[in-house]
Amino acid sequence: MLVAGTDFWIAIAVVAIWIGSIFLFTPPPPSAPAQVEGMQLTRDGMRELIEHSGMPLLLLDGSRIVIANVEARxxxxxxxxxxxxxxxxxxxxxxxxxxxxxxxxxxxxxxxGPRSTWQMTRQPIDGRYWLVELINRTTEADISRAHTDFVANASHELRTPLASIIGYVETLAEEGENVDPDMAAKFHDTVLKEARRLQNLVNDLMSLSRVEAEKHDQPRDKLDLGALTERAARDGAGPQRLDRLVLHRPEEPITVRGDSDQLEQVVRNLVDNALKYGDPEAPVEVSLAHGERDMAVLEVRDRGEGIAPEHLPHLTRRFYRTDPGRSRAAGGTGLGLAIVKHIVERHRGRLDIASKRGQGTIVTIRMPMVGEEVEGES
Amino acid sequence: MTEHTVKAFDEDITRLRGIIAEMGGLAEVAIQDAMQALVSADEDLARQVVERDVKLDKLESEVDELAVRVIALRAPMADDLREVIAALKIGGVVERIGDYAKNIAKRVGRIEGRKRFEPLTLIPAMAEVAAEMVHDVLTAYAARDPVLAREVIQRDDKVDAFYDSIFRNLVSHMVENPATISSAAQLLFIARNLERIGDHATNVAEMVHYAATGTYPPEERDHDA
Structure with missing residues (x-):
C-alpha cells in the first residue's frame, strides 16, 4: 500500500512535470520573433528606408514630425x-x-519660396503613423508662365529696333543718290547701332533662358568667389574704365558652390551698370566679405544720382527701365538685372538693391558659403 | 519638474507652436488673396478673405486658452516661460495682421475706375515686401532663428519707404483729379494697412528674438542699409 502509494505519487509527479514542461516550452514559439522584426522596422528601418529616396518624405507620429529624410530637411x-x-x-x-x-x-x-508650387500627399501607415510626400511642381507652373511672358515682352522689344532698321534701309534703297552723303552715313550708323542692339538683346535672351532652364538644378562646383569677383569686375569695366574701379576683398578665399560662368556674368553686369549709370567722375566700389551666418556678401556701390524708391521693386523685371531713352542710348537691353536675379536665385542667394537719391546705389548679393564639410545628422 | 510634467509640457508647447504656425499660414494667404482681389477687382475672393478671418480669431482664442493653461498647470520657468509668453503675444499680433488683410479685402468693392490709378501698380509691390516679411518672420519663429528675425526687422524700412512714396503719389493724384478722391482715399487706407502689417511683422520678429535669446534685438535699423 505504502509502496503502491509511492509509485502513485511518482506517477503523478512525472505527469505534472511533463504537463508543466509543455507550458514551459510552448509560449515562446511562432508569433514572438515576427513581432520583434516588425518593431525594428518601424523607426530605424523606416528612417534608413526613406533617407535617400530622392524626394522629400516625412513620417508623422500623429501630428508630430518624427522622421524627415535628407531632401525634406x-x-x-x-x-x-x-x-x-x-x-x-x-x-x-x-x-x-x-x-x-x-x-x-x-x-x-x-x-x-514665394512662387514655389508643391504637390503634397499624406497617407496612413499602421493607423498611428502618416507618410507625407512632396513633389515639386514649380518648374511646370513656371514654364507656362515664362512662355507667355516671353512672347509678350520679347516681340515688343525685338520689333522696335527692327522697325527702325527697316525704315532707314528702305529710305536708303528708295532715295538712293538723292540722299546726301552725310545723311547717308548717319543712316548707316543708326542701322548698325540698332543691329548691334538686336544682337545684344538676342544674346541676353539666350543667357536668360539658359539660366531659367537650369533654375532648379543647383550648381555643385566649389569655387573661390574672391578671385572670380576680381577677374570679372576688371573684365566688366574694360580697359578704359578700369581706373574707376575700386576693389576690396579679404585675403582668405571665400568658397561658394557655383557656376563660374554665371557668377562672372553677375559681377560683370553689376559693375557695368554701376559704371554706366553712376557718376562718371566717381569710383565704383566692389567689395566682398565674409558676412553673418557664413554668407558671402558681395556689394557693388556707385555714387550716381540714385534710383527713385518707386522703381526699386521693379528693377529685376525683364525690360523694366526707369528711363527708357537713357537706357537704350547706353546700349542697355533691359535684361541685365533680370539675369542677375535669376542667377542669384539659382545659387540660393539673395539680391537686395538699396538706393538714395543723390547718393548712389548699392547692390548687395548674399550667398551661402561652403564650410569645411559640416554635413551630418543633427 | 517631474518627467511626466516635462513630457506633458513638451506636448503642450509643440501644440502651441503648431497653432501659431497655422495662424501664420492663414494670415499669409489672407494678404495674398486680398491683394489678388484688389488687383483683379474680384469681390468674391475679397468676401472669402473676410469670411476666413473668423478661423483666425478662433485659433487666437485657442492659443490664449492653451497658454494660460500651460502657465497655470505646469508653471514653466526661464526659457520655457519665455516661449509660452512669446507664443501668447505672437498669436495676438498675427491675428491683427489677419485683420489688416481683412480690412484691405473690405475696401476692394469701394474703388472705382481702377484703370486710371497709377498707385495701383505700386501697392502690390509694397504688399509683396510686407508679405515676404510675414513669411520670413514665421519661418524664423519655426526655426527659432534670431538672425533671420533681425533681417526681417531691417526690411521694415523698405515698407516705410514704399508707404511714403505711395502717400505722396496719391495726394498729388487727389489734387489733380478731385473726382476720384474717395477711391484714392481707399487706396491710402490700404497702403496704411500694409504699412501696419510690416510693423507687426517687426513686432513678431522682436518676440522671436526674445524667445530665442532672452533679449530684444539691438536698434540697428538706420545705419545698416
Whole structure:
C-alpha cells in the first residue's frame, strides 16, 4: 500500500512535470520573433528606408514630425524634426490635409519660396503613423508662365529696333543718290547701332533662358568667389574704365558652390551698370566679405544720382527701365538685372538693391558659403 | 519638474507652436488673396478673405486658452516661460495682421475706375515686401532663428519707404483729379494697412528674438542699409 502509494505519487509527479514542461516550452514559439522584426522596422528601418529616396518624405507620429529624410530637411529646414507638422506646413490647404481622417493630396503654394508650387500627399501607415510626400511642381507652373511672358515682352522689344532698321534701309534703297552723303552715313550708323542692339538683346535672351532652364538644378562646383569677383569686375569695366574701379576683398578665399560662368556674368553686369549709370567722375566700389551666418556678401556701390524708391521693386523685371531713352542710348537691353536675379536665385542667394537719391546705389548679393564639410545628422 | 510634467509640457508647447504656425499660414494667404482681389477687382475672393478671418480669431482664442493653461498647470520657468509668453503675444499680433488683410479685402468693392490709378501698380509691390516679411518672420519663429528675425526687422524700412512714396503719389493724384478722391482715399487706407502689417511683422520678429535669446534685438535699423 505504502509502496503502491509511492509509485502513485511518482506517477503523478512525472505527469505534472511533463504537463508543466509543455507550458514551459510552448509560449515562446511562432508569433514572438515576427513581432520583434516588425518593431525594428518601424523607426530605424523606416528612417534608413526613406533617407535617400530622392524626394522629400516625412513620417508623422500623429501630428508630430518624427522622421524627415535628407531632401525634406534641405527643403523645409532641420528645425522641423520633433515639431508639430503645422510648423513645417502652415499653408491653409496643407493644414486642412493634415487635419483629415483619411489621406489625400493637395497643391500647396509658397512652401519654399514665394512662387514655389508643391504637390503634397499624406497617407496612413499602421493607423498611428502618416507618410507625407512632396513633389515639386514649380518648374511646370513656371514654364507656362515664362512662355507667355516671353512672347509678350520679347516681340515688343525685338520689333522696335527692327522697325527702325527697316525704315532707314528702305529710305536708303528708295532715295538712293538723292540722299546726301552725310545723311547717308548717319543712316548707316543708326542701322548698325540698332543691329548691334538686336544682337545684344538676342544674346541676353539666350543667357536668360539658359539660366531659367537650369533654375532648379543647383550648381555643385566649389569655387573661390574672391578671385572670380576680381577677374570679372576688371573684365566688366574694360580697359578704359578700369581706373574707376575700386576693389576690396579679404585675403582668405571665400568658397561658394557655383557656376563660374554665371557668377562672372553677375559681377560683370553689376559693375557695368554701376559704371554706366553712376557718376562718371566717381569710383565704383566692389567689395566682398565674409558676412553673418557664413554668407558671402558681395556689394557693388556707385555714387550716381540714385534710383527713385518707386522703381526699386521693379528693377529685376525683364525690360523694366526707369528711363527708357537713357537706357537704350547706353546700349542697355533691359535684361541685365533680370539675369542677375535669376542667377542669384539659382545659387540660393539673395539680391537686395538699396538706393538714395543723390547718393548712389548699392547692390548687395548674399550667398551661402561652403564650410569645411559640416554635413551630418543633427 | 517631474518627467511626466516635462513630457506633458513638451506636448503642450509643440501644440502651441503648431497653432501659431497655422495662424501664420492663414494670415499669409489672407494678404495674398486680398491683394489678388484688389488687383483683379474680384469681390468674391475679397468676401472669402473676410469670411476666413473668423478661423483666425478662433485659433487666437485657442492659443490664449492653451497658454494660460500651460502657465497655470505646469508653471514653466526661464526659457520655457519665455516661449509660452512669446507664443501668447505672437498669436495676438498675427491675428491683427489677419485683420489688416481683412480690412484691405473690405475696401476692394469701394474703388472705382481702377484703370486710371497709377498707385495701383505700386501697392502690390509694397504688399509683396510686407508679405515676404510675414513669411520670413514665421519661418524664423519655426526655426527659432534670431538672425533671420533681425533681417526681417531691417526690411521694415523698405515698407516705410514704399508707404511714403505711395502717400505722396496719391495726394498729388487727389489734387489733380478731385473726382476720384474717395477711391484714392481707399487706396491710402490700404497702403496704411500694409504699412501696419510690416510693423507687426517687426513686432513678431522682436518676440522671436526674445524667445530665442532672452533679449530684444539691438536698434540697428538706420545705419545698416
Amino acid at each position: 534641405e527643403v523645409l529646414g532641420r528645425h522641423i524634426l520633433g515639431q508639430d507638422a503645422r510648423v513645417a506646413f502652415r499653408h491653409p490647404a496643407a493644414v486642412d490635409l493634415l487635419g483629415r481622417d483619411k489621406g489625400g493630396s493637395v497643391t500647396v503654394q509658397g512652401l519654399t
